Amino acid sequence: MRAKRNLRALCAMRPGALTLTMVVVVAVLGSVSAGALAATSKSKPSAEKPARSAHLRLSALRSHLLVRTGRFAAPEGSTVVVRGWLQPGRSGATVKLMERAGGTWRTLAVGRTRRSGRFRIPYRVHVSGVTPIRVAFDGSRRHHAVSAAAGKIVALAPTVASWYYDAGNTACGFHSTYGVANRTLPCGTKVTLSYGGRTVVATVDDRGPYVYGRTFDLNQNTARYLGMWGVGQVFASL
Numbered sequence: 001m002r003a004k005r006n007l008r009a010l011c012a013m014r015p016g017a018l019t020l021t022m023v024v025v026v027a028v029l030g031s032v033s034a035g036a037l038a039a040t041s042k043s044k045p046s047a048e049k050p051a052r053s054a055h056l057r058l059s060a061l062r063s064h065l066l067v068r069t070g071r072f073a074a075p076e077g078s079t080v081v082v083r084g085w086l087q088p089g090r091s092g093a094t095v096k097l098m099e100r101a102g103g104t105w106r107t108l109a110v111g112r113t114r115r116s117g118r119f120r121i122p123y124r125v126h127v128s129g130v131t132p133i134r135v136a137f138d139g140s141r142r143h144h145a146v147s148a149a150a151g152k153i154v155a156l157a158p159t160v161a162s163w164y165y166d167a168g169n170t171a172c173g174f175h176s177t178y179g180v181a182n183r184t185l186p187c188g189t190k191v192t193l194s195y196g197g198r199t200v201v202a203t204v205d206d207r208g209p210y211v212y213g214r215t216f217d218l219n220q221n222t223a224r225y226l227g228m229w230g231v232g233q234v235f236a237s238l
Helices: 002-012 015-043 048-059 220-226
Strands: 064-067 070-075 079-087 094-101 104-112 118-124 129-137 146-163 179-181 190-195 198-206 216-218 232-236
Touching (some): 064 129, 064 146, 070 079, 079 129, 094 118, 094 146, 104 118, 104 129, 190 216, 190 220, 198 220
Parallel strands (some): 070 146, 146 216, 179 198
Antiparallel strands (some): 064 079, 079 118, 094 104, 094 129, 129 146, 146 232, 179 216, 190 232
């Protein structure tokens, strides 16, 4: 009944008043709809936010390097291989073998990881002496950079050595199990020697040899380990 009275009252209005009333109703309904849509849009989270936060989480992943460290002793011109494992594992990541020289690190060789993250970096030795080395990964958009020590490369040069029996006193005042005599190297210096496919780290504990053309005199233990008796060419870290 109330609805019928309202309808009669609406029909009894003059045309101008009726038009104004309809405009007001439409305006009110429009504002209500706009407010509802705005509230709905505010209540729904943006579809881009989860993707952006997920990307930030991926970019913060920490990398790990496991490297087989050691003294990579080899004659000049030969090749040593440094192996390791980069995690998380992925294929094609670039890893660099670097040496410490003049207070800075410079790249010697570059390798790529397999799908498991394992890698091998071959390097042709061309500089004599002992060089500290490390392996480095520069990182990516999703993984942090990381580096790890890999030991030392010991480049060996050919030289002539003989052997002797050091049962008596030594010029350095001590006997090393694997000893070697040299005319100029300080007592206690570590020398890497290679002969016949075997390598040993000996200690300078005496002076000599005093024969032209010979650089080292190996004591009996060093000579026995290398299998070198008499006079011959050995490879040494000079």
